[in-house]
Amino acid sequence: xxxxxxxxxxxxxxxxxxxxxxxxxxxxxxxxxxxxxxxxxxxxxxxxxxxxxxxxxxxxxxxxxxxxxxxxxxxxxxxxxxxxxxxxxxxxxxxxxxxxxxxxxxxxxxxxxxxxxxxxxxxxxxxxxxxxxxxxxxxxxxxxxxxxxxx
Amino acid sequence: xxxxxxxxxxxxxxxxxxxxxxxxxxxxxxxxxxxxxxxxxxxxxxxxxxxxxxxxxxxxxxxxxxxxxxxxxxxxxxxxxxxxxxxxxxxxxxxxxxxxxxxxxxxxxxxxxxxxxxxxxxxxxxxxxxxxxxxxxxxxxxxxxxxxxxxxxxxxxxxxxxxxxxxxxxxxxxxxxxxxxxxxxxxxxxxxxxxxxxxxxxxxxxxxxxxxxxxxxxxxxxxxxxxxxxxxxxxxxxxxxxxxxxxxxxxxxxxxxxxxxxxxxxxxxxxxxxxxxxxxxxxxxxxxxxxxxxxxxxxxxxxxxxxxxxxxxxxxxxxxxxxxxxxxxxxxxxxxxxxxxxxxxxxxxxxxxxxxxxxxxxxxxxxxxxxxxxxxxxxxxxxxxxxxxxxxxxxxxxxxxxxxxxxxxxxxxxxxxxxxxxxxxxxxxxxxxx
Numbered sequence: 319x320x321x322x323x324x325x326x327x328x329x330x331x332x333x334x335x336x337x338x339x340x341x342x343x344x345x346x347x348x349x350x351x352x353x354x355x356x357x358x359x360x361x362x363x364x365x366x367x368x369x370x371x372x373x374x375x376x377x378x379x380x381x382x383x384x385x386x387x388x389x390x391x392x393x394x395x396x397x398x399x400x401x402x403x404x405x406x407x408x409x410x411x412x413x414x415x416x417x418x419x420x421x422x423x424x425x426x427x428x429x430x431x432x433x434x435x436x437x438x439x440x441x442x443x444x445x446x447x448x449x450x451x452x453x454x455x456x457x458x459x460x461x462x463x464x465x466x467x468x469x
Numbered sequence: 470x471x472x473x474x475x476x477x478x479x480x481x482x483x484x485x486x487x488x489x490x491x492x493x494x495x496x497x498x499x500x501x502x503x504x505x506x507x508x509x510x511x512x513x514x515x516x517x518x519x520x521x522x523x524x525x526x527x528x529x530x531x532x533x534x535x536x537x538x539x540x541x542x543x544x545x546x547x548x549x550x551x552x553x554x555x556x557x558x559x560x561x562x563x564x565x566x567x568x569x570x571x572x573x574x575x576x577x578x579x580x581x582x583x584x585x586x587x588x589x590x591x592x593x594x595x596x597x598x599x600x601x602x603x604x605x606x607x608x609x610x611x612x613x614x615x616x617x618x619x620x621x622x623x624x625x626x627x628x629x630x631x632x633x634x635x636x637x638x639x640x641x642x643x644x645x646x647x648x649x650x651x652x653x654x655x656x657x658x659x660x661x662x663x664x665x666x667x668x669x670x671x672x673x674x675x676x677x678x679x680x681x682x683x684x685x686x687x688x689x690x691x692x693x694x695x696x697x698x699x700x701x702x703x704x705x706x707x708x709x710x711x712x713x714x715x716x717x718x719x720x721x722x723x724x725x726x727x728x729x730x731x732x733x734x735x736x737x738x739x740x741x742x743x744x745x746x747x748x749x750x751x752x753x754x755x756x757x758x759x760x761x762x763x764x765x766x767x768x769x770x771x772x773x774x775x776x777x778x779x780x781x782x783x784x785x786x787x788x789x790x791x792x793x794x795x796x797x798x799x800x801x802x803x804x805x806x807x808x809x810x811x812x813x814x815x816x817x818x819x820x821x822x823x824x825x826x827x828x829x830x831x832x833x834x835x836x837x838x839x840x841x842x843x844x845x846x847x848x849x850x851x852x853x854x855x856x857x858x859x860x861x862x863x864x865x866x867x868x869x870x871x872x873x874x875x876x877x878x879x880x881x882x883x884x885x886x887x888x889x890x891x892x893x894x895x896x897x898x899x900x901x902x903x
Contacts, residue, residue, distance in 0.1 A: 341757075348829075349829065350829065350830060350834060350837040351829035351837055355623060362758050
């Protein structure tokens with residue numbers, strides 16, 4: 319069977335709409351009945367990646383493919399790229415501009431947090447060309463089917 | 470037949486408009502054949518449809534005073550929102566005495582149970598081995614608990630794992646009345662005087678515990694005129710009796726309006742949110758780990774908190790002012806810390822809360838994926854006006870109904886008009902359908 323394929327634009331510097339892509343993906347996973355803990359990991363990881371694209375890279379696009387056992391999320395931007403991935407993976411390291419930091423973003427937790435929530439993370443980055451993050455989250459447990467007390 | 474929900478529809482009054490379908494937070498209502506229909510598995514009993522319906526076609530099925538005759542000894546539970554219905558010169562002691570005179574043998578204050586829940590919550594917050602995730606989310610509003618089970622199952626571990634003030638008060642009231650009067654506990658009737666229909670549903674399908682101690686739930690609006698009549702001919706002996714009682718402290722009474730439960734905890738790191746649609750926004754933030762600076766979230770489905778319930782009489786602004794009088798005249802509550810661990814032990818839920826899959830496309834993920842694919846395709850072909858004329862709240866909901874075999878594309882009036890116009894243009898060029 320074909321996966322469900324969702325696409326979302328990510329607008330650079332637009333903090334008002336930031337998070338819409340990950341929220342759209344989360345809605346889809348919930349509607350599909352994916353295990354809540356996997357939904358949470360996928361949405362937290364995707365949100366961080368989406369915010370990174372908004373803050374650092376002038377936006378980009380998100381491609382989401384949902385399979386019966388996993389979701390694959392690609393966040394692609396055409397920003398400056400990451401010169402030192404190892405450094406960027408360290409907690410607290412940040413190059414976020416002041417405007418972003420003032421809003422509570424850019425605490426340097428982005429990439430490490432994505433890593434923590436993803437089952438697999440691939441970073442494909444070229445300085446001056448852009449970055450593509452591929453986040454994989456597996457649905458370990460089957461969808462909950464036990465009805466609630468009133469269902 | 471036992472009714473599962475308390476919110477009902479009067480088919481004769483329903484004109485089939487789009488007000489309720491647009492307002493429902495779980496998209497549980499559809500208009501079919503000109504009448505609204507509530508999908509029971511999705512209904513939270515929040516009462517938003519009762520509030521919004523201009524034709525008063527939605528109502529709450531509550532228990533009436535006739536149920537009192539089924540019991541030998543009757544106890545009314547007065548919630549803080551009840552005090553907020555009466556202005557000066559009525560005092561809390563007068564309201565309690567009048568409530569008892571409407572047909573009960575005794576009355577208890579739910580505010581006392583609220584103080585116990587505050588103590589237990591404090592124990593949970595301070596416990597380093599806490600099983601609950603942070604932030605703790607209040608579980609006192611049954612609508613919020615049901616919403617979490619249905620739309621935010623990932624947040625079930627964050628819910629305060631204790632009985633609500635209503636249940637906590639009912640349990641103590643029954644036990645103490647049995648000991649004091651010698652009545653068999655099953656012959657004692659415990660009646661909650663409620664600001665909302667969700668409390669009745671919670672008493673009929675309790676969460677976190679096997680059985681409820683609340684036998685029936687009567688609307689404040691039903692009790693109000695009776696209390697008013699009894700206030701006017703107040704018995705001085707009864708009044709004196711209540712004035713001599715130790716009444717609940719201000720921390721418990723404050724629970725009646727939004728923010729009260731949080732203030733009682735004595736921490737600055739809380740967030741209080743009211744109104745079901747705003748609650749959804751905040752739960753969304755918590756689920757995405759975007760709300761890391763608070764340890765406690767108080768969420769009430771009604772704007773203003775329980776004083777804003779759909780079954781109250783006073784509007785919530787008047788009610789707020791009146792509740793303030795009760796709060797200020799109440800004694801300072803005893804320190805919540807002192808009995809925290811004991812309260813936590815007594816009130817802790819004994820049953821786990823399960824997710825409710827009512828919003829899912831299919832229990833089978835493979836089938837759900839196939840349905841989702843089709844849903845996306847259909848949604849793209851619909852006009853996207855979200856007019857609601859088909860009877861679904863928006864175009865996406867119609868697409869979902871089509872996928873589930875509950876509607877067809879012909880239900881879309883905008884598309885039907887386009888097709889009709891196309892047909893007319895080929896046969897009669899001057900003809901208009903508008």
